[in-house]
Amino acid sequence: MTVTAAWDAAIASFKVTLTTPTVSPPVDDGANHLYIGGSDGKVHQLDVATGTDQKQVTIPGTGTPQVGAPVFDYVRGAIYVGATDGHLYSFATPF
Numbered sequence: 001m002t003v004t005a006a007w008d009a010a011i012a013s014f015k016v017t018l019t020t021p022t023v024s025p026p027v028d029d030g031a032n033h034l035y036i037g038g039s040d041g042k043v044h045q046l047d048v049a050t051g052t053d054q055k056q057v058t059i060p061g062t063g064t065p066q067v068g069a070p071v072f073d074y075v076r077g078a079i080y081v082g083a084t085d086g087h088l089y090s091f092a093t094p095f
Helices: none
Strands: 005-010 013-018 032-036 042-047 051-056 071-073 076-083 088-092
Touching: none
Parallel strands: none
Antiparallel strands: 005 013, 032 042, 042 051, 071 076, 076 088
């Protein structure tokens, strides 16, 4: 199944098609990246200017948990995400 995520802003407008359904709204790190959690067990890093799905980080462990909405920590330069496996994860950004 393909889900299309769209981002519209005063400076940027794009549409990106991901190969997996997403389950979270995007969060902006202020450094030209958007992060979204997916039902594929990954956090996706998108380029703000182009919408390109640049990189992904896979939630460790077994199975494929759904990833919730990322929260960005501007002091530490990290995102925090919860997953349906009952854990909270932290990843340094950019990936």
